[in-house]
Amino acid sequence: MKEDGSQVLEPATVYRPVIDHDGVKLLAERLYGISVLELIELNGYDDKNYKIIEDPNVKNPLITHHSPHGYVLKIMNSMDSQNLDVVEAQNEIMNFLITRSVTCPKPVRNIFGHLHSVESISGKNHVVRLLEYVPGELLKDVPLSESVFYQLGEFVANLDNKLQNFNHSGLVSREHIWMLSKVPELDKYKYVIKDADKLDLAEEVIEEFKYAIVPRLEELEKGVIHGDVNEMNVLVDLKPGGSKSDYRIAGIIDFGDIQYSYYVFELAITMTYVMLITGDPRTGGLVLAGYTVTRRLPDEEYRLLKTLISSRLVQSLIIGAYTKEQDPNNTYVTSTERAKGWELLQKLRKSKPDPDDDPTNWKAIANEFLTRS
Template sequence: MTSVFNTPPPDFSQKEVQNLVEEHFKIAGSVKSLVSDRDQNFLINSPSGDFIFKISNSMESKDVLDMQNNAIRHIKDNDSDIELTYPQISNNGDEIIEIKKNKSTCFARLLKYIDGTFLKDIDCKNNLLFKLGQFLGRFDLALAGYDHPAAHRSFIWNVQSVNQLRILINKNSTDKKIINYYLDFFKNEVLSHDDHLTKAIIHNDGNDQNVIINANRKISGIIDYGDMIYSYRALEPAVCMAYVAIDNDDPFSSVASILKGYHELNPLNKHELNSIIYLMCMRLCISITMAVYRKKLFPENKYLIVSEMKARKFLKKMLNEDLNKWANQLIEFVR
């Protein structure tokens, strides 16, 4: 089935983008291409300010973009101090414009640029990771109560979409055994307690490439809402913890600090706390599966494999760990 994951990203030139931004938003400036997964992103520097021109994959639904835009407004209404990539209004009064190239139609948005440094470029100590957890907890509190039909779409990056994952791992003989190992844990330790796990719309990608640190070394904002989904609330800190864990040979104190910060602002129940380690591992299972699947389709896009090797190494390492013990130790740490 055709989707945003097997359809090539848009292919607009910097000159074409320059013309589009001037035509639709009356903003003239320089254009720089940025890395992206399934979309196409450009940094626009202009006298009017700095912006991101985001051209969505041709298979992306307008409803998904509308969901993201409305989520941003909801957060702003509840916590205006969180820096977000607010959509700009076009000359025709639209937040989402339609553009065409080579018989392909894409939706595009001009978004506010958030100045700062990515978390990945900062030496993160546990006190900063604690604040990262707090930030994600604060983000989810500001998002609480928001809903949108597009957030309930079938989506592989939602850990609840295990059937999609099972289909893909049948094409991935390299990792099939290890992923099935974690799927069994997920079934027994997460899905069996589904009724006790709070669900909400979450960012679902609070990794170190999306979180922004300002000049005062404070976590100020977050970008890239493309994976936003209705899922387990506990998945929010778990995703962040997973990507921190793969960069650390002894990750417990680092990931536990994130969880403690989140739990302090947005308390999780005992079932949610117990689920964290299994959610972490499932996220990384999805990560390596998607990397294997998509790098075959788009071998030139190195962004697709940025976490693959480290994620696989972590999952193999955790085969020798007692995951139930990890769950109990995380609970003890945050309480």
């Protein structure tokens, strides 16, 4: 972390916590009085997340309101653990949204009455938190449908509308390499792209961000955003009375990337990950349809979407390759996902002289979907 509070990835440094299951069980017992019956490691990019089921035969006086579905013990990476103001903001934003009928994890106080603690693990300081586990399936694990993507757009717009009333001083100055506004800094890490054609494509997008987005940032509406709405952070469940494939958006998890940024960035990030899991740029229009029904998107911001989405892809591809190079054991970053990313990026960058045949004409796709719905 630099003196100004911004975070810079350092070569040959592993930020993820290094801990085994026995160590996790000891943390849960020491900090929360939990005797672990079942422990499952969950996905995490640079943090460690564990689902915990308590042993019901062991009385725990430290937690008075027990979560019926278990807990998630989160051990943050050593870089993010340095910024405790952001940790506090993450806890507060979850409690804020819960009181506004948004389904998300609820932080649990430890034996000291705090919502987090800093623990030394394998010689590094890591923030440890316990959250109530929220039941539901992840978006990545259910059948994909136009309806779900439309609902996701609605959900994100509603989320941003609610977050207009949330502020936290710890987020105002937060700088993080995964923030979309940090795309120009990818120049420092682009050397990890060894393929010349891919590197040319990445450089083209980074330069486009510099001249098409950066000069307009002051014109965009700002506020606190989730910052990482993707298929592994969105919860879904079956609609009451619906078929076995009739899913609805149910909630949101993982607030590790919350930031004071631009609402159009939230939309662009959401559209990016939907298109990434489908491989079809047109599906971004379904997200846009749901979003714009609930929240206004000015024309000047709509015109930035293609560059923003391309930039998010490049950001993910470069940082993913860099992370894999520095930490080969990080299974979160897969070669398959990177291959899909490059393929999608190439589709987005191809020019389409006929607007009716342009899969990135998301406004037309959104209007067509709304008309037939």
